[in-house]
Amino acid sequence: MMSKWAHAISFSFRSGSQADSLPIVSRIRAIDPHNSLKNIGGKRSMSVQTHRKCNVVIIGGGAIGSSTAYWLKKRASKDLSVIVLERDPTYKEASTVLSCGGVRQQFSLPENIQLSLFGGEFIQNAKKYLGDVDLCFQPNGYLVLASEKSAEVLQQNYKLQKELGACNELLTADKLKQKFPWLNVEDIALGCHGLDKEGWFDPWALLGGFRNRAKEYGADFLQGEVLDFHIPDGSKKINSVRVRAKTKEICTVDFDICVLTAGAHSGEIARKANIGNGPGALSTALPIEPRKRYVYVFTTQGENAPGPNTPQTHDLDGTYFRRDGKGSNYIAGRGPDEEAEPPVNNLDVDHEFFDTNVWPTLAKRCTAFESIKVCGSWAGFYEYNTFDANGIVGPHTYYNNLYIGTGFSGHGIQQSPAVGRVLSELILDGGYKTLDISRLGFDRIAANRPMFESNIY
């Protein structure tokens, strides 16, 4: 049967003599003495012949992909070969390193609460799992505020969070004022404060921990950009992936199983495997796109400013702030309205957005924030799930050797420990063992079963 590349090939193969200095090639050779790099006519052939084989290939080495590699190799060790393909080992645009590193159990869906309960446990006890790392975990909790109108939903969420093992407390306006004297409670009826496994941490350190341990257990992290897939005609299996190394050299990686964890680019990569472009089950796209979010750093000289124990505070309109670092800096942000999503062709920061959308809420909530100085900012991409703004985790419905882990839309870093673990269970055990999150599967999209989460910021 004829084979075809699923995606149109828009570049030409390069030949022979530029070969020798290519990092991905030398790395492949160093790692795998049996690799199938061929010598043709006494010269090393550099293109299609340069290829690797593995049991599991993971596309995207951010927190989700690196966690998956960590769990797979920790559990299966030598019995399973794992390659992580990451196009940018500096991670300069990866969501993981541009995130705020918040972890909370204050969600409305049981799956999110449970994923983040394990995330919180893992982050709080990172040394137990990752060895000598310091995630700089700040256990200040989240403080989610509610008005008279939204108080009932907050109470329902609190009840569910409690039932599932979260340790939170509900506080009336009076109690909030006692505990947080800086808080203006004039329009607040209730607040929920997380007392355990909630706060924030250093996302870089978590990523480094996953990567280092996964490598120690034998996972290979290769620098390369995934270009397209090889899918035999009519097959429900993807056989291999083509990768462009930093030097533009083309390599192929053959695999038994593929895990797609490419963050904001997952939708685009899925299309290269005809997902969303084909007939029947292939007509459903992976609904992930980048959406830009700003984070602003500020200081205040105001009196009664929120102190070092201040929780990450979430206001009625979605504005949040928290302390940052050991000095007196704060960070703050807020998602834009759906119709005002900024362009995603750059990571520029819109400072006017702070003035018009973030600062007024900060100033209203805390008098010390009436006068502040913005001293820094950054932007990053959410891997946004346009279907229901929630993670998509599990097997693909058409390809029987493809697994997906993406779409967390703002809460993926905290869920990365649990998501990597459940993906390892699907692959090694054939089903969920620790946590059944099948309702977050890809099949919900074609079936039009959205999983809306009310606590998304």
Ligand SMILES: Cc1cc2nc3c(=O)[nH]c(=O)nc-3n(C[C@H](O)[C@H](O)[C@H](O)COP(=O)(O)OP(=O)(O)OC[C@H]3O[C@@H](n4cnc5c(N)ncnc54)[C@H](O)[C@@H]3O)c2cc1C
């Ligand atoms: C401003 C901001 C604040 C956030 N705050 C929080 C928070 O407080 N708490 C929380 O839990 N989450 C937060 N998030 C969300 C969180 O960062 C993400 O959900 C999480 O990091 C997703 O991890 P990932 O591994 O899927 O994606 P990424 O970290 O983006 O990793 C995907 C990787 O895939 C690689 N890749 C892409 N295309 C290719 C290709 N073709 N070939 C090879 N590699 C490729 C990329 O280079 C990248 O390194 C925030 C995000 C942002 C932007």
